[in-house]
Amino acid sequence: MTQHFKKVNKEDLDYFSLKLGNQNVKLDKESLTEYASDETEDISISPEVVLFPQNTKQVSDIMAYCNENMIAVTPRGAGTGLSGGAIPLFGGVSLSLKKMDQILEIDTKNFQARTQPGVITEVLQNKVSELDLFYPVDPASRGSCFIGGNVAENSGGPRAVKYGVIKDYVLNLKVVLADGSIIETGANVLKNSTGYNLTQLMVGSEGTLGIVTEIVLKLIPLPKYDKLLLVPFYQPRQAAEAVNTILKSGLQPSALEFMDRDAIELALRYSDEKPFELDKEIQAHLIIELDGNKEEDLMEGIEQVFQLLEEYQTGEILFAETAAEKEKLWKIRRSIGEATKRHSVYKEEDTVVPRYKLPDLLSEVKRIGTIYGFKSVCYGHAGDGNLHINILKENMSDHRWNNELPIAIRELFTFVKNCGGTISGEHGIGLVQKQYLDIVFSEKELDLMRQIKKVFDSKGILNPGKIFD
Amino acid sequence: MTQHFKKVNKEDLDYFSLKLGNQNVKLDKESLTEYASDETEDISISPEVVLFPQNTKQVSDIMAYCNENMIAVTPRGAGTGLSGGAIPLFGGVSLSLKKMDQILEIDTKNFQARTQPGVITEVLQNKVSELDLFYPVDPASRGSCFIGGNVAENSGGPRAVKYGVIKDYVLNLKVVLADGSIIETGANVLKNSTGYNLTQLMVGSEGTLGIVTEIVLKLIPLPKYDKLLLVPFYQPRQAAEAVNTILKSGLQPSALEFMDRDAIELALRYSDEKPFELDKEIQAHLIIELDGNKEEDLMEGIEQVFQLLEEYQTGEILFAETAAEKEKLWKIRRSIGEATKRHSVYKEEDTVVPRYKLPDLLSEVKRIGTIYGFKSVCYGHAGDGNLHINILKENMSDHRWNNELPIAIRELFTFVKNCGGTISGEHGIGLVQKQYLDIVFSEKELDLMRQIKKVFDSKGILNPGKIFD
Numbered sequence: 061m062t063q064h065f066k067k068v069n070k071e072d073l074d075y076f077s078l079k080l081g082n083q084n085v086k087l088d089k090e091s092l093t094e095y096a097s098d099e100t101e102d103i104s105i106s107p108e109v110v111l112f113p114q115n116t117k118q119v120s121d122i123m124a125y126c127n128e129n130m131i132a133v134t135p136r137g138a139g140t141g142l143s144g145g146a147i148p149l150f151g152g153v154s155l156s157l158k159k160m161d162q163i164l165e166i167d168t169k170n171f172q173a174r175t176q177p178g179v180i181t182e183v184l185q186n187k188v189s190e191l192d193l194f195y196p197v198d199p200a201s202r203g204s205c206f207i208g209g210n211v212a213e214n215s216g217g218p219r220a221v222k223y224g225v226i227k228d229y230v231l232n233l234k235v236v237l238a239d240g241s242i243i244e245t246g247a248n249v250l251k252n253s254t255g256y257n258l259t260q261l262m263v264g265s266e267g268t269l270g271i272v273t274e275i276v277l278k279l280i281p282l283p284k285y286d287k288l289l290l291v292p293f294y295q296p297r298q299a300a301e302a303v304n305t306i307l308k309s310g311l312q313p314s315a316l317e318f319m320d321r322d323a324i325e326l327a328l329r330y331s332d333e334k335p336f337e338l339d340k341e342i343q344a345h346l347i348i349e350l351d352g353n354k355e356e357d358l359m360e361g362i363e364q365v366f367q368l369l370e371e372y373q374t375g376e377i378l379f380a381e382t383a384a385e386k387e388k389l390w391k392i393r394r395s396i397g398e399a400t401k402r403h404s405v406y407k408e409e410d411t412v413v414p415r416y417k418l419p420d421l422l423s424e425v426k427r428i429g430t431i432y433g434f435k436s437v438c439y440g441h442a443g444d445g446n447l448h449i450n451i452l453k454e455n456m457s458d459h460r461w462n463n464e465l466p467i468a469i470r471e472l473f474t475f476v477k478n479c480g481g482t483i484s485g486e487h488g489i490g491l492v493q494k495q496y497l498d499i500v501f502s503e504k505e506l507d508l509m510r511q512i513k514k515v516f517d518s519k520g521i522l523n524p525g526k527i528f529d
Numbered sequence: 530m531t532q533h534f535k536k537v538n539k540e541d542l543d544y545f546s547l548k549l550g551n552q553n554v555k556l557d558k559e560s561l562t563e564y565a566s567d568e569t570e571d572i573s574i575s576p577e578v579v580l581f582p583q584n585t586k587q588v589s590d591i592m593a594y595c596n597e598n599m600i601a602v603t604p605r606g607a608g609t610g611l612s613g614g615a616i617p618l619f620g621g622v623s624l625s626l627k628k629m630d631q632i633l634e635i636d637t638k639n640f641q642a643r644t645q646p647g648v649i650t651e652v653l654q655n656k657v658s659e660l661d662l663f664y665p666v667d668p669a670s671r672g673s674c675f676i677g678g679n680v681a682e683n684s685g686g687p688r689a690v691k692y693g694v695i696k697d698y699v700l701n702l703k704v705v706l707a708d709g710s711i712i713e714t715g716a717n718v719l720k721n722s723t724g725y726n727l728t729q730l731m732v733g734s735e736g737t738l739g740i741v742t743e744i745v746l747k748l749i750p751l752p753k754y755d756k757l758l759l760v761p762f763y764q765p766r767q768a769a770e771a772v773n774t775i776l777k778s779g780l781q782p783s784a785l786e787f788m789d790r791d792a793i794e795l796a797l798r799y800s801d802e803k804p805f806e807l808d809k810e811i812q813a814h815l816i817i818e819l820d821g822n823k824e825e826d827l828m829e830g831i832e833q834v835f836q837l838l839e840e841y842q843t844g845e846i847l848f849a850e851t852a853a854e855k856e857k858l859w860k861i862r863r864s865i866g867e868a869t870k871r872h873s874v875y876k877e878e879d880t881v882v883p884r885y886k887l888p889d890l891l892s893e894v895k896r897i898g899t900i901y902g903f904k905s906v907c908y909g910h911a912g913d914g915n916l917h918i919n920i921l922k923e924n925m926s927d928h929r930w931n932n933e934l935p936i937a938i939r940e941l942f943t944f945v946k947n948c949g950g951t952i953s954g955e956h957g958i959g960l961v962q963k964q965y966l967d968i969v970f971s972e973k974e975l976d977l978m979r980q981i982k983k984v985f986d987s988k989g990i991l992n993p994g995k996i997f998d
Contacts, residue, residue, distance in 0.1 A: 169773065170883035170914075192779075214722040225720055227729075228697065243974050248949035249881045250913045251694055253683040253733050253957045254969060255996060256978045260696075260729030264722050281779040304638065310661075310750040310822055353779055357826065412718045414639035444719045445639075480717035488722045500723060505712050508984060509725045515980040527724060 065132040065150050065521070068108040072131065076111055076153075079121045084112040084159070095154040098139040098146040099201075099397075100492060102405055105147050107134065107154035114159045116234060116242060116273040123271065123522075124240025126153060132524050133238075135267040137177065137209025140201040142397075142408050143490030145212060145266045149525040157208050160273065163187055171279040172231065172248060177208020177272050184277075194282040196223035196314075199486070200394040211272050214264030216486040218315035218349070218393070221443030223280075225486065227263045234274035235262055238517035248276050261512070266488045267523040269516040286314060286351035287358045288386045289365060290336065292375035296320055296344035296438075300419040303346065303442040305368050307415075311361055315349035316443030317393055318418070323439040323450075327392045330399040335378075335388035342375050346442065347393055396439050397450070405453035405461075406437075407492070409469065411476045412485030415445035424475050425449055432468040433460065446485035466495070473499045489527045497528060534601040534619050534990070537577040541600065545580055548590045553581040553628070564623040567608040567615040568670070568866075569961060571874060574616050576603065576623035583628045585703060585711060585742040592740065592991075593709025595622060601993050602707075604736040606646065606678025609670040611866075611877050612959030614681060614735045618994035626677050629742065632656055640748040641700065641717060646677020646741050653746075663751040665692035665783075668955070669863040680741050683733030685955040687784040687818070687862070690912030692749075694955065696732045703743035704731055707986035717745050730981070735957045736992040738985040755783060755820035756827045757855045758834060759805065761844035765789055765813035765907075769888040771841050772815065772911040776884075778837055780830055784818035785912030786862055787887070792908040792919075796861045799868040804847075804857035811844050815911065816862055865908050866919070874922035874930075875906075876961070878938065880945045881954030884914035893944050894918055901937040902929065915954035935964070942968045958996045966997060 076085045086092075087109055096106040113119045126133050132152030139146050148154050161178035168191050175184060181202040188195050198217035199205055205215070211233070216225035232246040245258035252259075262269055293299040303316050319327075321343045328334055350361045366377070380386040400406050413421050422438060425447075429436050434456055440448040449472075453461050473483050473496050482500050483493055497506065510528060513520070545554045555561075556578055565575040582588045595602050601621030608615050617623050630647035637660050644653060650664075650671040657664050667686035668674055674684070680702070685694035701715040714727035721728075731738055762768040772785050788796075790812045797803055819830045835846070849855040869875050882890050891907060894916075898905050903925055909917040918941075922930050942952050942965050951969050952962055966975065979997060982989070 167883070167885075168777075169885035171776070172883065214720075214726075216720050220720060224697075227726070228693075237973075241973050243971065243977070245974075247881070247946075247951035247969065248883050249915075249951055249954065250884070251683075251685050251689060251881050251910070251915050251954040252951055253879070253953040253955050254951045255958060255966065255975075256738075256981055257683075257696070257729050257733055258974070258977065260726050264726055269725075281777075281781075284779075307640070308637075308750075310753075312750070354826070357823070410722070412716070412720050414636070414641065414717050415719070416636075416638035441720070446718075446720050477716075482716035482718055482721055482723045484722040485718065485720040486722050489724060497724065500716065502712065504706075504710050505714075505727070506724075508712070508727065511984040512725055512981060515977060515984060 064130065065152055066130045068131060068152060072129065073109065075125055076109065076122065080111060080113055080118055084114070086110040095136065095156070098141045098144065100142050100144040100147065101407060103144055103147055103491065105149055106151065107148040108151045110154045110156055112156050112159045116236060119236045119271055119273050120240045120242055122155065123236050123238060127239045127519060127521055130519060130521060132521055134523050135271045137206035137212065138204050140205040141209060141213060141488065141490065143484065143488040144492045145488055145490035145523070145526055147491055149491060155271065157206065166191060168193065173277045173279055175207055175275050175277065177206055177275065179207045181205050181207055181210060188279055189282055192282045193279040195229065195277060195279055197226045197229060200397060207275055208272050211263055211275055212265065212267050213488040214486060216441065216446065218317050218441060220441060221316050222312050222314045227260060229278045230259055230263050230275060231278055232276040233259055233262050233272050235270035235272050237270045238519065238522045250278065264488065266490060266526055268513060268526050283351040284353045285355050285358055286349055287362050288380040288389055289348040289362065290378040290380070290389055291346045291348060291369060292339060292342040293344045293346065294341055294373045296422055297419045298372045299344040299346050300422060300442060302369060302372050303418065304416055306348065306365060307443065309364065309368055311364060313348050313443065314351040315347060317347040318442035319345045319393065319396065319439040320437065322435065322437045323396045326399040326403055326437060327396045330402050331392060331395060333388060335392060339375050347389060396437065400437055400450045403452065407451045407465070409449040409451065409472070410484045410487040411449060411481060412444065412446040413476055413479040413481030415443065417479040417481065418442055418445055418447060421447055421476065421479065425472065428468050428472050432464055434465065444485065445481065470496060470499065491526060494528055533599065534621055535599045537600060537621060541598065542578065544594055545578065545591065549580060549582060549587055553583070555579040564605065564625070567610045567613065569611050569613040569616065570876060572613055572616055572960070574618055575620065576617040577620045579623045579625055581625050581628045585705060588705045588740055588742050589709045589711055591624065592705050592707060596708045596988060596990055599988060599990060601990055603992050604740045606675035606681065607673050609674040610678060610682060610957065610959065612953065612957040613961045614957055614959035614995055616960055618960060624740065626675065635660060637662065642746045642748055644676055644744050644746065646675055646744065648676045650674050650676055650679060657748055658751055661751045662748040664698065664746060664748055666695045666698060669866060676744055677741050680732055680744055681734070681736050682957040683955065685910065685915065687786050687910060689910060690785050691781050691783045696729060698747045699728055699732050699744060700747055701745040702728055702731050702741050704739035704741050706739045707988065707991045719747065733957065735959060735995055737982060737995050752820040753822045754824050754827055755818055756831050757849040757858055758817040758831065759847040759849070759858055760815045760817060760838060761808065761811040762813045762815070763810055763842045765891055766888045767841045768813040768815050769891060769911060771838060772887065773885055774837050775817065775834060776912065778833065780833060782817050782912065783820040784816055786816035787911035788814045788862065788865065788908040789906065791904065791906045792865045795868040795872055795906060796865045799871050800861060800864060802857060804861060808844050816858060865906065869906055869919045872921065876920045876934070878918040878920065878941070879953045879956040880918060880950060881913065881915040882945055882948040882950030884912065886948040886950065887911055887914055887916060890916055890945065890948065894941065897937050897941050901933055903934065913954065914950065939965060939968065960995060963997055
């Protein structure tokens, strides 16, 4: 792969400072280090400069300039990505959307929010919930990740099983293209059959097709109540099977999360609080959440879940009723990624299969792990068939890690593909998964994507080296 | 616009017959007339030949041949389209998907159906409901339209207000491109962040990017009960406002349909059955449907609707409880389009706005009608802000109809755009709306779409002259 990007020089910096103000052009070592990596594994590649535009016009000016001067631009949200999307592979500009952090409008009449990309997901959630509205897309990193980054990666989270992922909420986008032109992808409406769906093409395109500077999101009425169960299983397979049983019953849980023993163990080890004891025979857990507007219906639903679970061998089920109890359980669930990071060098896979295949996928992960000598932490959104697999390096030799693991992952992804699944459910391809893209797409399919990329970014300056080379 | 398509000659016909069999190559006058038009207004343009492939391979063979020989190909579902998408503007081949009418699999474990494009929507709905599953996308033409056509137009229908449109159910597509190559757009999964979303790019692309030959659809559990209300209003504006009141209450109706007096009058006039009397003071109706798994909850919901409606001036509310009563009301609603057609030459617009703007849109339609001298029948999916406007020719002179009406429509669409809306919610742009596309898209946005078209169909043989020139 050869890319001929121009290095950022004095003249370029002067232009950036002129357009953005000195304080929004950062070259200091600390900034360059901070923007060299995101939450993906242990990769670090420094940009040449970090820019902080404050409005669409500034983004447009920068893009037009960089496009003309062939400077690579890597857009960046909060840097919580797990596939290396925000890592500036070719140096150049790291374009942070951090200072575009305004919620521009919450339209309580039409149930819509219009935001800038740098709004933290949880901030938006809290803001709309004060108005009895609900923005249900809820990645584990919601306390720090940005809406813009969520759009770029097509983020999901635990509630996707009932409410869908961010693509199901994005109605319209304002986007700056590589050449600086500004477009709108759709309209602020719930249904749209007007031209090609540029909105959905942009969602999940990982900052390779344009820089999203404004987002119109659908909101829904806030459900009044929710209830949470933590169900321990003696056999991981039974946990995965119970997911199907629950969904077939007609219940619509707002979360159906799976965690294998290693995932919970790690999370508890690095947690200050231990909301429950982990029995030594327990091999997996499900978190089951029900939500709705009538408390008695939820209690009936909970009873129904208990009945459905009778056919499985479960440990003592924890029923979290208060907000504090629920939050403790969710915190454990959300901390698995962070705990893994603290524990060992690791690789995170984001496989997704038709959900009934989940037990098979789990077995296959463990089987491949035994052959290639790695331990894995498996958890994720069982209701969607979306299993996160954290492969731990621990004592594996660098040689095996670097040379054999890619073969193991290829084997795993081939299995996933053969199940009708694919290699990323919500983290994106970015930098670290692109080598495996040929498993799920034919050369023709990849070629279509590359050509679409060219339509939007003819010189290839926008997040170069991501998704494909 | 100049297009240089080759006319279909003897040699071409021999090739088609060789690949498809004689019985699947039709040249008789009756066939050519049948395939010259769809349900769009009174437009008729004859193809040179109608082909009936029976599998993906045959579609691929035909496309490769037509691409090489520069023969225009217009794919066709059931011909129920309302924007002229299936009209063979440049003659050539009308490619009917009628004989690809198999439901290939209903996967009750993963809640998915895999079908060919020629399956009638209602056939699929009935088939999956026998298995307690639900495919909720429900266009008025569901008794005759094809799933493939629904994909092409991103069809919706009354239940979209709760359940979304077909784009929310399409997980994966098998597609034959213009050059005959066969691709899959995604995977059979509920979440996908793997490369660009070709699936959603294909949905709603009106047969201009490829020919869909296999569709994987998400299914959901079948709700056990539904209840239906027909609510007459003395003022259309109040009906539109009541929609917002109901949705703000947190109720999630499975349909919220608006019909103005003229719509109901027409439907009743051409209907065999009159399930209700139309009081002479009544100016509009809402159909309100609630569905769910617990009958008592639905009854409570119905009571809540009655309470919410107390602030409006309504006539006597009709509560349909039996399947037969409900079906009678739905039949009236579904027959409006057909009744309009029988009544007068007309144009059907498919405007969509943020739903709170619906009362304003209604007023604007009538205001413009007064100025330009046309009567209109307004109805549609009020819960989504999707208003169908049938403009009746009646006694309007041909001159005004042909010369002034486009100006009136332009005025209307500009109003829609300024509301944050767009010009098609579920019918597509096709042939008849493309002249207005510049109202909602900038030249840059249109150019992106044209270039995407080129990526998929470099010679422009696939459904030429649709969406844009």
